[in-house]
Amino acid sequence: MRIARFVADGDPTYGVVELAEDQGPNPETIAAVSGDPLAGPVHYTGQRLPLADVRLVAPVLPRSKVVGIGRNYLEHAAERGVEAPTEPLVFLKPNTAVIGPGEPIVYPEETGDLHYEGELAVVIGRICRRVPAERAADVIFGYTVANDVTARDLQASDGQWARAKGFDSFCPLGPWIVTHLSLEEAGTLELTTTLNGEPRQSGNTAQLIHPIATLISHVSAFTTLLPGDVILTGTPSGIGPMEVGDSVSVTIGGVGTLTNPVVAEDAE
Ligand code: MG
Secondary structure (H helix, E strand, C coil): CEEEEEECCCCCEEEEEEECCCCCCCCEEEEEECCCCCCCCCCEEEEEEEHHHCEEECCCCCCCCEEEEECCEHHHHHHCCCCCCCCCEEEEECHHHEECCCCCEEECCCCCCEEECEEEEEEECCCECCCCHHHHHHHEEEEEEEECCEEHHHHHHHCCCCCCCCCCCCEEEEEEEECCCCHHHHCCCEEEEEECCEEEEEEEHHHECCCHHHHHHHHHCCCCECCCCEEECCCCCCCEECCCCCEEEEEECCCEEEEEEEEEHHHC
16 A cells, blocks of 8 residues: 555645556546554545645654664765774664655755655554564554665764754655565665666665664664654665755655755745
8 A cells, every 4th residue: 555645635645655547648646545544543535635735745754753863875875984893883863854845955054965865664553662673563553765865974074964964955855655565675675776777776675784774673672662763774885975956866666755945044
């Protein structure tokens, strides 16, 4: 199932993206559901709209936090000139950094080196603490695509990463959450990032140094995870700068494509 949040003519609503029975040129529809599927049971309202006629927004607003994992692909650690960590390297992004598909990444005036980082994101489905790796699948709601936008110069000069990874708009998520992938399937997904249509990153989640189950176990060992919290699993090699006017797309096979423009701060 692909679960999205969308705006048609009012407040954001959750919906299920499906293929219409009558498959014309725009075969996808979105079927609205009541309530929040991350908070409890929902049901179809009966409203169905062409997907092309609605605006998708971030498929989840993390209840408390976005947990990032640094240097979780060997080749990315190498391109950063650092050792791959023996344990997952954890950081936090504020939930206010989250934006949805198509929404602008705002280039802050404090940085001169703004980077994309395409990543698979895990959406947590239930409150949990100290989850054993072998039980990790039980707490996963689904998966979406993320861009762990990073001010590379501030990452170095600040010494820790709160600001470099925490500006508003630095966590695009979307276009929807897929709930049907097994943990094993999520561990073999192709990931590509393009900038203005040109390939920049190419990887596979099979290359994760610390796999998804290990990340959930490690993170939940120190902090309670809430439904709607998100874990970013790390980025493959090929990171690089974005400029105002660019369009960045992260595609994960079997999940979807997340595209965002980059705009100047005063253009908002
Ligand atoms: Mg990252």
